[in-house]
Amino acid sequence: MWGAASSAYQIEGYSRSDGGGESVWDAFCRKKGAIANGESGAVACDAYHRFEEDLDILTQLGVRHYRFSTSWARVDPLGDGTWNPAGLAYYDRVVDACLERGITPWVTLYHWELPQAAEERGGWLAPETAQAFARFAGTMAGRFNGRVKHYFTLNEAQIVLKLGYAQGVHAPGKQYEPPQLARCWKHLLMAHGLATRAVRQAAPGAQVGIASTGRLCYPHTPADRAASAKAAFAMPDEDWMFTHSCVLDPVCLGGISPEGPQLAGLVREVTAQEWEVIHAVPDMIGVNSYNGSEVAAGADGAPVYLPRYPGFPRTALKWPITPEIMEYGYEDLYERYRLPLYVTECGLSCNDRIFLDGKVHDPDRIDFLTRYLSALGRGAEKADIRGFFHWSLTDNFEWHSGYGERFGLVYVDYPSQRRVLKDSARWYAGVVRANGLEER
Numbered sequence: 001m002w003g004a005a006s007s008a009y010q011i012e013g014y015s016r017s018d019g020g021g022e023s024v025w026d027a028f029c030r031k032k033g034a035i036a037n038g039e040s041g042a043v044a045c046d047a048y049h050r051f052e053e054d055l056d057i058l059t060q061l062g063v064r065h066y067r068f069s070t071s072w073a074r075v076d077p078l079g080d081g082t083w084n085p086a087g088l089a090y091y092d093r094v095v096d097a098c099l100e101r102g103i104t105p106w107v108t109l110y111h112w113e114l115p116q117a118a119e120e121r122g123g124w125l126a127p128e129t130a131q132a133f134a135r136f137a138g139t140m141a142g143r144f145n146g147r148v149k150h151y152f153t154l155n156e157a158q159i160v161l162k163l164g165y166a167q168g169v170h171a172p173g174k175q176y177e178p179p180q181l182a183r184c185w186k187h188l189l190m191a192h193g194l195a196t197r198a199v200r201q202a203a204p205g206a207q208v209g210i211a212s213t214g215r216l217c218y219p220h221t222p223a224d225r226a227a228s229a230k231a232a233f234a235m236p237d238e239d240w241m242f243t244h245s246c247v248l249d250p251v252c253l254g255g256i257s258p259e260g261p262q263l264a265g266l267v268r269e270v271t272a273q274e275w276e277v278i279h280a281v282p283d284m285i286g287v288n289s290y291n292g293s294e295v296a297a298g299a300d301g302a303p304v305y306l307p308r309y310p311g312f313p314r315t316a317l318k319w320p321i322t323p324e325i326m327e328y329g330y331e332d333l334y335e336r337y338r339l340p341l342y343v344t345e346c347g348l349s350c351n352d353r354i355f356l357d358g359k360v361h362d363p364d365r366i367d368f369l370t371r372y373l374s375a376l377g378r379g380a381e382k383a384d385i386r387g388f389f390h391w392s393l394t395d396n397f398e399w400h401s402g403y404g405e406r407f408g409l410v411y412v413d414y415p416s417q418r419r420v421l422k423d424s425a426r427w428y429a430g431v432v433r434a435n436g437l438e439e440r
């Protein structure tokens with residue numbers, strides 16, 4: 001199953017049009033110095049008006065699955081259940097336009113577009129935010145019932161916590177201390193639990209997942225395999241937020257294994273009753289996959305993270321290129337959670353531009369994807385991997401990096417909003433046609 005992905009704030013623009021509400025990202029982008037070059041998602045790719053053109057491109061490429069997100073603030077401007085009819089109608093149009101084209105919509109309910117009003121009432125520090133999110137999720141699923149059959153509750157709760165509430169480099173720009181972070185963590189997990197139930201009730205038979213991210217590991221040599229599997233789920237105090245286990249252990253396994261003193265704080269934070277809410281096992285796990293760590297076994301078998309050698313291959317954003325995670329990381333995730341896995345995001349930023357011949361040549365992206373998909377093929381022999389969504393369909397607003405980072409299969413010339421297929425888009429169309437790399 002081959003698809004492409006996007007998110008509301010990164011592509012839509014015009015968040016306040018037709019009665020839409022302000023999200024934490026609208027507010028954060030106004031903060032001086034928060035975003036590269038003072039940019040914002042005010043216009044982005046103008047998908048609010050141009051989504052049909054983008055869906056036509058998917059059709060042209062033969063891509064039949066589209067993962068997009070619904071902006072909570074556009075639909076529920078104050079986060080209090082006072083619905084904005086034009087916001088709901090917009091997503092009706094997007095869903096219908098997918099279905100008309102034979103494209104399956106995969107809806108992410110929360111890709112970070114928290115209504116600013118809800119943030120001002122405490123944001124993820126407040127238990128009410130989890131309740132309000134479930135109300136929004138249930139409303140969307142009820143509205144889409146029969147039309148949308150695949151949902152993800154939260155996108156990367158890890159990044160919401162780490163970049164939004166710990167480091168403050170993402171909206172809402174908070175730098176909370178461990179006790180407050182533990183509360184945010186709990187409320188995000190409760191939001192998943194409550195929303196999963198709300199979606200299942202409103203849209204019986206729909207599949208509900210969660211999109212996770214965090215450290216994935218791969219072994220230095222075959223003899224290091226046990227060490228890399230162990231390292232993948234360790235939750236060290238210094239970086240517990242960037243782990244799959246801090247989100248997936250609670251929702252899939254109903255608990256966490258405390259390690260350092262901060263994590264003991266996390267465990268103390270959650271009552272038995274709350275664990276029941278949180279333990280809402282998803283139908284599928286979405287894995288946002290970009291890079292990972294190479295691990296060797298130390299003298300006592302304990303995992304040792306290997307440093308990256310000078311000149312290690314990297315993308316334009318300087319993220320390391322580590323295709324091995326698609327084999328070993330996915331095997332580890334499947335061994336631990338035993339649930340169907342989807343690659344909900346995978347891709348890279350390149351310094352794309354229009355060449356003299358009017359085309360966008362991006363051999364880096366084709367090389368990267370060939371490596372990652374080959375490794376994914378090996379992973380699929382060991383794990384139940386059901387699909388792949390390229391991040392992203394079009395170039396878009398890359399959060400605090402602004403428009404400088406281009407992740408799309410489709411180039412966006414922002415001044416004119418013209419879309420230009422990159423070489424990789426045509427290449428990906430071939431992968432979709434052949435159902436993988438092998439037969440090409």
Ligand code: FCB
Pocket residue numbers: 007010155156159213288345391398399407
């Ligand atoms: C992920 C986000 C996505 C995009 C990619 C590059 O963390 O989910 O919105 O920004 O990174």
